[in-house]
Structure formats: C-alpha cells, structure tokens
Amino acid sequence: MDTQTQAKWDKAAPTFDLMAGKGAEARWRPFKEQLFANMQGRILFLALGTGLDIETFPPGRDITAIDISPRMLEVAGPRIAAYDGDIDARVMDVHELDFADASFDQIFTSCTFCSVPDPVAGLRALRRVLKPGGELFMFEHTGSRYYPFKLMMDLMTQLTRRIGPDMNRPTLHNVRAAGYRVVEVNNLFLDVVKTIRAVNPET
16 A cells, blocks of 8 residues: 555545535536446446545446545545445555456546556556456546646646646556557547546457
C-alpha cells in the first residue's frame, strides 16, 4: 500500500466535496451519465472517493468499487447505502489489486488517472484483472497540447500534485502504453476533459 498517497487523500476527504464543487459536478453530470450507462456484467470502479459519482450510475448494477483512502470511503458510506443496486466498496491500491486475473467485464474511472502515482503501471494492473475483450471506460481530465493551456497546466501541477491531482497527465498516451486498444475518444472541453473507451486485446 502506498501510504503516502493514502495519507494525502485521507487528509483531503473531509473537504473533498467542497473542493470538487457543485457547479463542476452539475456541468459534467450528463457526460458521466452517458458514459456510465454502458455498465453491464461484472464491473470495477476506480476510484470511488466520496461517492459523488454514484448518483450518475444506472440503477441495479453489481459494482465493485475501490479507493486507496479509507476516509474517502467513510464519507461515501451514505451514498453507497442509498444506491439502487449493489456496491462492494474496498480499500485497495490500484498497484496492488487483490483480484484474480480476468475478474471483470468492464472497468470505469472518473478523474482518477490524474492522481495514480505510476499511471502506466496502474493501467496495466487494471488490464490484468479485465477479461480479454473487456472494456475500459474513462472520464478524465488530462494535459493539453495547445498553448497557453499546456504551459498553464504544467505550472499548476507543481502546486496541485502536493494536495491532489496532477493537471497535465498524458492519459490517452498512457492507456496505449499500457497495452489497450483505444476505440473512442470524445473531447468534452478542448482536449483537456475527455471520455475514453478502450479494449483489452484478446491476443
């Protein structure tokens, strides 16, 4: 377990909902609902955090959700209990997944890989537990290729990575580097906020 990362997010848990902001949640909610509507089969959700995304899940699903922070999952408790379906929430580090190979049909992330310390290793770990032909669905904010956004996000990351996420991650590149086949990318705000759909190749 990466105790340094765990401690960072434990510390952020009490104020995370305020930091996330109601306006931002409302803005991206339709896109998350559209992405999460694809949920079917055995599902892994990384990372659940305080459970803000639960309201955008379709009802009646069987979801295993993990987060490195036990305090985040404590805050998420009432939202987990209110979900019209089953959410099995566990404290777990993506780099040390306690699941057998090919355990899941689908994996979903939401603003997650801006914070995973070794993103390519984390994506490879997810690929191990994803069935061949299984799908990875991601809602992520990433770095930008365009001036001045690239410069701004590089500078912002020097501060934000101490208390939360990196702002300039090349997540689409990392997905390919981890061995997935990218099927679809939808840019929702410039090239910064996007959804990604990728497949774990069968061969």
